[in-house]
Amino acid sequence: MLNKNKIICILIYVSSTSCFHSEIRNKRPIVTITDGKIKGTVEKIYDGSPYYSFKGIPYAEAPIGKNRFEAPLPVKPWEGIRDAAEHGPICKQINFTTSQPTGSEQCLLLNVYTKSLDTQSKIPVMVFIHGGSYDSGSGNSDMYSPDLIIQHDVILVTINYRLELLGYMSLDIPEVPGNAGMRDQVMALRWVKQNIMKFGGDPDNITIFGESSAGTAVTYLILSPMAQGLFHKAIAQSGVSLQDWAQGRNLIQRAFRAGAVLGKETKDVRELLDFLRSLPASNLTNLNNKTSTQDERYRDLAQRFVPVVEKRFPNIEPFISEDPALILLHGTTSKVPLMLGYNSGEGLTIVSSEIPRLDLRNKNASYLVPSNLVDRLSEEQIIEVGARIKRFYVGNGNFSQDHPESIRDMATDLHFAYNTHRFAYLYSSLQVPVYMYRFNYDTDLNVAKKFTPYKNLEGASHADDLFYLFYNTLNRKIFDSDPKLRKYTYEITKMWTDFAKTGNPTPNDSLGVKWLPYTPSGKEYFAIQQNYTMGSYADQHRMEFWNEVYKEAALPSIG
Numbered sequence: 001m002l003n004k005n006k007i008i009c010i011l012i013y014v015s016s017t018s019c020f021h022s023e024i025r026n027k028r029p030i031v032t033i034t035d036g037k038i039k040g041t042v043e044k045i046y047d048g049s050p051y052y053s054f055k056g057i058p059y060a061e062a063p064i065g066k067n068r069f070e071a072p073l074p075v076k077p078w079e080g081i082r083d084a085a086e087h088g089p090i091c092k093q094i095n096f097t098t099s100q101p102t103g104s105e106q107c108l109l110l111n112v113y114t115k116s117l118d119t120q121s122k123i124p125v126m127v128f129i130h131g132g133s134y135d136s137g138s139g140n141s142d143m144y145s146p147d148l149i150i151q152h153d154v155i156l157v158t159i160n161y162r163l164e165l166l167g168y169m170s171l172d173i174p175e176v177p178g179n180a181g182m183r184d185q186v187m188a189l190r191w192v193k194q195n196i197m198k199f200g201g202d203p204d205n206i207t208i209f210g211e212s213s214a215g216t217a218v219t220y221l222i223l224s225p226m227a228q229g230l231f232h233k234a235i236a237q238s239g240v241s242l243q244d245w246a247q248g249r250n251l252i253q254r255a256f257r258a259g260a261v262l263g264k265e266t267k268d269v270r271e272l273l274d275f276l277r278s279l280p281a282s283n284l285t286n287l288n289n290k291t292s293t294q295d296e297r298y299r300d301l302a303q304r305f306v307p308v309v310e311k312r313f314p315n316i317e318p319f320i321s322e323d324p325a326l327i328l329l330h331g332t333t334s335k336v337p338l339m340l341g342y343n344s345g346e347g348l349t350i351v352s353s354e355i356p357r358l359d360l361r362n363k364n365a366s367y368l369v370p371s372n373l374v375d376r377l378s379e380e381q382i383i384e385v386g387a388r389i390k391r392f393y394v395g396n397g398n399f400s401q402d403h404p405e406s407i408r409d410m411a412t413d414l415h416f417a418y419n420t421h422r423f424a425y426l427y428s429s430l431q432v433p434v435y436m437y438r439f440n441y442d443t444d445l446n447v448a449k450k451f452t453p454y455k456n457l458e459g460a461s462h463a464d465d466l467f468y469l470f471y472n473t474l475n476r477k478i479f480d481s482d483p484k485l486r487k488y489t490y491e492i493t494k495m496w497t498d499f500a501k502t503g504n505p506t507p508n509d510s511l512g513v514k515w516l517p518y519t520p521s522g523k524e525y526f527a528i529q530q531n532y533t534m535g536s537y538a539d540q541h542r543m544e545f546w547n548e549v550y551k552e553a554a555l556p557s558i559g
């Protein structure tokens with residue numbers, strides 16, 4: 001409970017700092033948005049500074065019943081004042097701890113955290129899209145609290161969106177073209193554009209950012225005509241839309257396999273749709289592995305219901321209707337400043353899942369060839385390329401759990417690094433500002449790495465960067481106990497928020513190193529580590545190997 005006798009100072013972004021009596025704090029702030037009034041709370045970030053919090057705000061309604069899987073619907077306005085003190089339900093998904101479904105279909109909610117409610121403040125806005133393989137996660141503050149971001153005087157918005165089958169099934173029919181979860185994200189951005197001024201935000205200075213699958217979502221939003229004009233800068237961490245695992249393939253066949261798993265054997269799309277609409281939403285989770293083919297189980301990461309290039313239909317606006325690489329080549333994208341990068345040891349979190357597949361991959365190295373290459377190569381070429389990949393990482397030997405560093409490097413390059421380089425190269429060729437990084441901090445804040453058996457190997461693993469950006473239940477004790485780590489998080493979040501404010505992550509010399517833009521010729525990148533440095537062409541030797549492979553397959557590559 002709040003202390004009624006305290007006087008608190010809340011920073012108002014006009015020209016000075018104003019103090020308000022605790023009476024205002026206990027009243028709880030009320031804001032009128034497009035659909036009605038909401039009542040938030042006043043909270044404190046880790047250092048005691050206050051801010052306004054509004055949680056569980058509906059930005060759209062998920063269609064249910066006979067309209068399930070379709071585009072999101074506008075929110076129905078409400079009477080009275082809606083309480084926004086707590087998060088609403090997360091989107092329907094499997095709880096991997098209990099193996100039980102959790103969440104709700106009616107989950108299209110967002111959260112706003114701001115230090116000012118002055119409508120003239122024009123505070124830069126950062127919209128965070130959560131990761132989780134397009135099948136799990138939420139924008140809730142237990143993982144994505146605003147503390148470290150809003151200390152730099154920006155507004156943070158976090159969102160939920162439909163997941164897995166409910167969000168990414170595609171049947172190639174007008175009602176279910178695919179990408180429902182991406183349409184949700186677009187609706188959330190429209191809401192932000194329309195309402196954020198009421199929270200002190202600047203609707204003309206919105207940055208989207210996300211990590212892993214959400215990094216791919218950020219770059220899909222850049223490519224989508226539907227999202228143009230809804231944001232002004234973008235940050236993609238450890239994921240871009242060129243990644244093999246972020247591109248939907250054979251989703252109709254996958255949907256039929258899902259129907260079979262759930263008890264409906266049919267080859268009729270309409271019959272399948274009626275059946276899936278009739279089921280409880282809880283049944284429509286945890287279907288990635290159950291709908292995987294044998295080839296997929298050995299070849300790819302286990303992400304199945306993901307964004308897809310849509311078939312065009314009359315009077316249906318597609319989210320995306322062309323291959324991402326071709327959109328980049330044609331230049332038909334939003335041209336906004338982009339910051340993107342990857343972690344030095346992304347593959348550390350994948351090594352354990354790779355080990356059970358090693359024997360088969362050692363015997364049949366063609367399983368090392370990603371699907372977007374398999375689609376373009378003959379069987380003989382696939383075998384030859386697989387042998388080259390294996391030879392590049394282990395010479396004449398085999399992948400082995402005794403040498404996890406080889407698996408780490410292969411998984412890092414195959415699933416993250418190379419396609420990040422490709423996206424940077426192709427996008428910067430459009431004369432758009434691009435800032436590339438390689439994240440290599442390795443401290444006690446590398447929480448994701450600690451959960452692997454390989455915490456003694458070098459490198460920052462997949463998701464480690466999140467714990468330098470968000471104060472949460474997993475890093476709180478570590479953060480609170482070490483001033484040096486707090487300094488690192490301050491510097492990193494300052495780069496992120498300076499980019500959101502200005503389009504430049506180092507607009508001044510506070511770090512002692514200026515982050516230079518990426519160019520197709522120099523391939524500049526910023527090394528985010530204890531000693532910041534600028535470099536040229538991160539992991540060049542490994543990237544040039546993959547570039548030759550992609551060139552030979554006649555895929556857009558790094559020049």
